[in-house]
Amino acid sequence: MSKQSNVIAPSILSADFARLGEEVKDVLSAGADWIHFDVMDNHFVPNLTVGPMVCESLRKNDINCPIDVHLMVEPVDDLIKMFADSGATSITFHPEASMDPEKSLELIENLGCKPGLVLNPDISLNVLKPFLKDLYMVLLMSVFPGFGGQKFIPEVIEKIRDLRNLIDESNNIIRLEVDGGVNSDNVSQISLAGADTFVAGSAIFNHKNYSHAVKTLRDNFS
Ligand code: DX5
Numbered sequence: 001m002s003k004q005s006n007v008i009a010p011s012i013l014s015a016d017f018a019r020l021g022e023e024v025k026d027v028l029s030a031g032a033d034w035i036h037f038d039v040m041d042n043h044f045v046p047n048l049t050v051g052p053m054v055c056e057s058l059r060k061n062d063i064n065c066p067i068d069v070h071l072m073v074e075p076v077d078d079l080i081k082m083f084a085d086s087g088a089t090s091i092t093f094h095p096e097a098s099m100d101p102e103k104s105l106e107l108i109e110n111l112g113c114k115p116g117l118v119l120n121p122d123i124s125l126n127v128l129k130p131f132l133k134d135l136y137m138v139l140l141m142s143v144f145p146g147f148g149g150q151k152f153i154p155e156v157i158e159k160i161r162d163l164r165n166l167i168d169e170s171n172n173i174i175r176l177e178v179d180g181g182v183n184s185d186n187v188s189q190i191s192l193a194g195a196d197t198f199v200a201g202s203a204i205f206n207h208k209n210y211s212h213a214v215k216t217l218r219d220n221f222s
């Protein structure tokens with residue numbers, strides 16, 4: 001298994017938006033590696049969150065860690081450009097939200113960001129096959145996107161294992177990220193199945209002590 005270093009990426013969806021800068025600084029000093037930035041448009045998913053101005057504002061407030069932008073919007077290309085200009089590090093999108101996923105991945109790369117695709121729980125891994133050589137990361141959703149605090153769908157464990165094999169067999173270096181319902185009870189199983197990048201919203205931000213929450217996740221990696 002050619003897993004990369006483990007990364008914990010707290011999702012700002014569960015942060016206190018009135019104090020977002022402080023919240024982000026707090027989780028980073030608590031040991032988080034990246035910030036996961038959920039972008040929802042009330043069209044591709046039912047919820048509505050924040051756009052590139054907020055990403056830019058974090059950058060202007062000395063947030064220098066990788067910002068992992070997860071686009072849950074349709075179409076994707078205009079927002080890809082705006083987020084690249086606003087300081088995104090990686091940008092992932094759902095292939096069904098793009099007219100031409102290959103071109104959208106190329107756009108992300110050409111704008112200097114790291115490209116990735118996101119698969120909802122009911123989307124087959126086969127969708128990824130034509131794009132494997134172009135991907136920095138694959139994000140597997142373990143809930144249906146739209147809201148934080150949902151329950152991890154256990155069937156996704158097998159999909160993580162299958163994706164791990166697909167990545168390893170392809171000989172490409174691709175991060176395997178999991179998003180939705182990740183917590184200290186299931187993180188070891190998720191890690192053992194082959195994930196290396198862990199999004200956690202409520203498991204961190206709903207915890208009183210962020211350092212403890214981050215450490216508990218890290219202690220459970222396989
Ligand atoms: C769901 C989002 C997730 C979510 C994770 O649509 O993409 O990033 O905020 O939150 P938890 O960890 O609470 O499921």
Ligand code: ZN
Nearest residue numbers: 011038070179
């Ligand atoms: Zn997300």
